[in-house]
Amino acid sequence: MIVLHNVCKTYPNGVCALDNVDLQIPERDFVFLVGPSGAGKSTFIRLLIREELPTSGRVFIDGQDLARLRRSQIPHLRRKVSVIFQDFKLLPHKTVFENVAFALEVSGYSRPDVQQMVPETLDLVGLAGKGDRYPGLLSGGEQQRVAIARALVRRPSILVADEPTGNLDPDTAAQTVQLLVRVNALGTTIVFATHNSELVNTMRRRVVALEGGRIVRDQPNAGYE
Amino acid sequence: MRAVIRAFEVVRYAVVTAAVNFWRHRSMSAAAVFAAAVMMLMLNGFVIVVSNLNVAMGALEQKVNVIAYLKEEVPQADIIKLQERLRANSLVAEAAFLSKDDAMERLKQQLADRKDLLEMVTGNPLPASVEVRLKDANRISDLAGQLRAEAVVEDVALQQDVVDNLLRITNFARVAGAGMVVGLIGITLFVIVNTIRLAVYARRQEIEIMKLVGATDWFIRWPFVLEGIFCGLAGAALTSVLVEAAYQPMQLQFLSLVQFLPVNLDPTFPLKLAALTAGVGVFIGAAGSYISVRRFLDV
Numbered sequence: 001m002i003v004l005h006n007v008c009k010t011y012p013n014g015v016c017a018l019d020n021v022d023l024q025i026p027e028r029d030f031v032f033l034v035g036p037s038g039a040g041k042s043t044f045i046r047l048l049i050r051e052e053l054p055t056s057g058r059v060f061i062d063g064q065d066l067a068r069l070r071r072s073q074i075p076h077l078r079r080k081v082s083v084i085f086q087d088f089k090l091l092p093h094k095t096v097f098e099n100v101a102f103a104l105e106v107s108g109y110s111r112p113d114v115q116q117m118v119p120e121t122l123d124l125v126g127l128a129g130k131g132d133r134y135p136g137l138l139s140g141g142e143q144q145r146v147a148i149a150r151a152l153v154r155r156p157s158i159l160v161a162d163e164p165t166g167n168l169d170p171d172t173a174a175q176t177v178q179l180l181v182r183v184n185a186l187g188t189t190i191v192f193a194t195h196n197s198e199l200v201n202t203m204r205r206r207v208v209a210l211e212g213g214r215i216v217r218d219q220p221n222a223g224y225e
Numbered sequence: 226m227r228a229v230i231r232a233f234e235v236v237r238y239a240v241v242t243a244a245v246n247f248w249r250h251r252s253m254s255a256a257a258v259f260a261a262a263v264m265m266l267m268l269n270g271f272v273i274v275v276s277n278l279n280v281a282m283g284a285l286e287q288k289v290n291v292i293a294y295l296k297e298e299v300p301q302a303d304i305i306k307l308q309e310r311l312r313a314n315s316l317v318a319e320a321a322f323l324s325k326d327d328a329m330e331r332l333k334q335q336l337a338d339r340k341d342l343l344e345m346v347t348g349n350p351l352p353a354s355v356e357v358r359l360k361d362a363n364r365i366s367d368l369a370g371q372l373r374a375e376a377v378v379e380d381v382a383l384q385q386d387v388v389d390n391l392l393r394i395t396n397f398a399r400v401a402g403a404g405m406v407v408g409l410i411g412i413t414l415f416v417i418v419n420t421i422r423l424a425v426y427a428r429r430q431e432i433e434i435m436k437l438v439g440a441t442d443w444f445i446r447w448p449f450v451l452e453g454i455f456c457g458l459a460g461a462a463l464t465s466v467l468v469e470a471a472y473q474p475m476q477l478q479f480l481s482l483v484q485f486l487p488v489n490l491d492p493t494f495p496l497k498l499a500a501l502t503a504g505v506g507v508f509i510g511a512a513g514s515y516i517s518v519r520r521f522l523d524v
Contacts, residue, residue, distance in 0.1 A: 049437070071442070078439035089434050105238050106440035108231030150438065 001027055002048065002158065002189070007057035009043050009213075017043035019213040021057070025191065027157070030184045032200045033193040034224055035210035041193040044210070045162050048191070049081050050074055061158070079107060081158045082151035086166035088143045090135040090150075096122070097131035100149045107154070121153040125179060141172030148179060158189045165196055173199060197224035235444060243451035250424050254456055257420035261460025261509065262467075264413035265502055268406060269468045272498060275402035291365060292382045293372045294352045303377050304353070311357060316368045319358040325349050352379060362392060410509065417513030421453050425517050432521050442522050450514045457510025458503060465499040 002025040009018040018040045025031055033041050046052040047059050050066045059066045061081060069077060090099050100118045109117070122128055125145040135143050144164060151159055161180065165173035177192075177199055184190045194200065200207060201223040209217040247254050295304065304322060311320035323331070328351035336343055357372070359365060365383055372381045425432070435445050472495055491497075 075439040075441045075444075078437060083437060089430075089437070091431055091434065102434070103438040105234070106435055106438055106444055108234045108238075108444075110230045110234055154439075 001025070001060075001062055002191070003058075003060040004047075005058045005060070007047065007054045007059060009040075009047065009052065010055045017213050018047075018054070021210075021213075021215055023208065023215065023218070025189060027189055028184065028187055030181070030190045030205045031192065032203070032205055032207045033191060033210065034195060034197075034200060034207055036195060039210040040213040041210060042162060043213075045083065045160050045191070045193060048158070048160055049078055049083055075107075079154055080156055081160060082154070082156040083160045083162060084144070084147045084151050084164050086163040088135070088147040088167075090143060090146055092134065092136055095132050095134055096127060096138070096146050096149075099135065099146055100131075100153050103150045103153050117153055118149075121149045124152065124183075125149045139172070140168050141175060144168060144172075144176055145179065148176070148183075152183060152188070156188065158191065159183060160191045160193075162193050163195075164192070165194060165199065170198065174202070177203065200224040235447070239444075239447035239451055242448035243455060246424065246428075246448060247452050247455050250427065253420055253423055254452070254459075257417055257453075257456040258459040258463065260416040260420065261413055261457055261506060262463040264409055264416065265460055265464040265505060266467060268409045268413075268505065269464055269498060269502060271402055271405050271409070272501065273468075273472070275398060275406075276494070279399070290383075291357045291359065291368055291372065293355045293357065293375070293378045294380045294382065295354060295377050296379045297352065299353070299377045304355075307355065307375060307377055311355065314368075314371070316359055316361070316364050316371075317357055318360045321356045323354045323356060325351055325353045328352070328354065410505065413509050414513050414516075417453060417456060417509055418516050420456070421449060421514045421517040424452065425449060425521055429521055432518075436522070445522060446515065446518050449518045450511050453510035453512075453514030453517075454507050455510070457506030457508070457513075459506075461499075461502040461506030465502050468498065468502075469495055 002023070004021050004023040007018055007021040008016070010016045021040075021044070033044060035041055043052065047054060047066070048061070050069060053067055061077065064077075066077070091102070094102065097118055100121060101114045104114045104117060119128070119131065122131055125148050127142065127145055127149065130138070130142070135146060138146065144167075148159075148164075159180070164180075165176055168176060173196060180190050180192065181203070204221045204223070206220045207217065207222040207224070208215060308320055308322055311317050326349070329349050332351065333343060357368065359368060369381050369383050372378050432445055
């Protein structure tokens with residue numbers, strides 16, 4: 001459960017990225033976060049993984065006030081809230097398997113666990129058998145699926161996607177969204193930031209529209225406009 | 226049990242990552258090792274000089290005595306009491322009683338070649354005395370004051386000027402040596418910080434991703450800290466091998482030049498020096514990496 005309560009975020013340079021945002025996203029929800037560039041989508045995501053703190057107002061995840069997290073607790077939050085990015089953020093000198101295993105290694109999973117969980121997840125995202133390839137040799141869609149596998153391998157309760165289809169062709173983008181729908185059906189909350197109107201219109205899910213840092217629309221089973 | 230497995234996995238990951246990175250950036254690692262070795266070689270040189278100076282000065286300091294000349298006709302019991310008080314005194318390392326006869330005997334030995342002078346001496350004009358060796362030469366004035374207050378003491382002799390000069394040299398050598406050692410540690414730290422910083426910078430993307438997938442600060446830090454420790458230890462090993470090879474011949478050379486100065490002949494000294502070097506290497510490597518990686522952890 002994600003709760004934003006009267007959240008404002010003003011950067012030191014005076015830019016007001018979010019203005020009095022009130023929002024609740026229950027567990028297992030699938031939400032499109034839409035709006036033009038500069039509407040505040042990225043700031044919203046940074047608040048969820050506590051890369052930023054709100055200037056005023058409060059952000060709760062599963063009842064935990066993120067402003068009150070100690071520095072040492074932030075890693076635990078980021079194991080619960082996984083993020084995928086437009087630019088994938090894969091490590092080029094590690095194989096697909098190693099890139100995904102990385103997310104387990106950082107929290108000290110044993111090798112047998114890693115050997116079991118990584119192939120399962122690669123299977124889930126449709127990359128079975130490609131574990132020993134390097135990211136540079138994969139298509140954009142496959143790279144994004146590696147990033148999704150890395151985000152999912154630790155079974156996060158929330159998956160936040162920041163323009164995950166921005167670098168993909170329409171077909172691959174559609175496949176990526178279908179994959180996230182399946183992940184959502186398995187119980188993971190999805191927050192999907194995008195300005196791809198076609199995708200949003202096809203899916204008919206909850207849409208939260210941001211403009212100039214304010215929520216201008218919050219509608220279930222909606223389209224982009 | 227699960228916590229133990231996780232801790233083990235984290236340690237294994239850190240060691241393997243550090244070793245792989247050390248080897249992958251071997252030219253940078255070699256630069257850090259070499260820089261650390263050069264600095265620690267100089268550090269070793271200073272430690273050797275200072276420790277030998279300390280031994281030499283210590284030996285000279287031991288010769289610093291205060292002599293308390295006793296009054297004539299002092300009862301034996303009072304002398305014994307004075308000796309007992311001196312032995313209980315915390316400033317005193319050793320107190321030796323020299324009777325009138327002993328003093329005469331010593332004079333006769335010293336003047337064995339000048340019997341003519343001795344013939345001029347009638348009776349025994351020499352006073353009995355107590356020769357006192359101090360634990361700490363710096364406290365010589367305090368002890369002299371205490372001795373002068375003794376009823377049986379006629380006069381106190383001390384060579385203040387000689388003592389002062391000796392102390393000045395000793396203290397200067399110690400302070401200057403310590404200052405240089407501190408300065409060299411600072412320079413070595415600076416070199417390691419900058420070398421590891423390059424390594425950290427080359428891996429900043431990896432660090433950013435580690436933060437995003439929920440790695441703790443220490444999980445990110447450990448491989449770099451270990452890598453720094455590897456560099457420091459390798460530099461220390463190189464230094465110790467060179468010093469071990471050079472120390473003995475150089476000491477012999479030195480001994481043949483100045484036979485009167487005592488030098489540090491402690492057989493465990495090279496081992497202690499190697500241990501100190503290794504300790505400094507570990508500390509500098511770890512501290513340097515810690516400083517380097519700190520800035521990149523704020524993701």
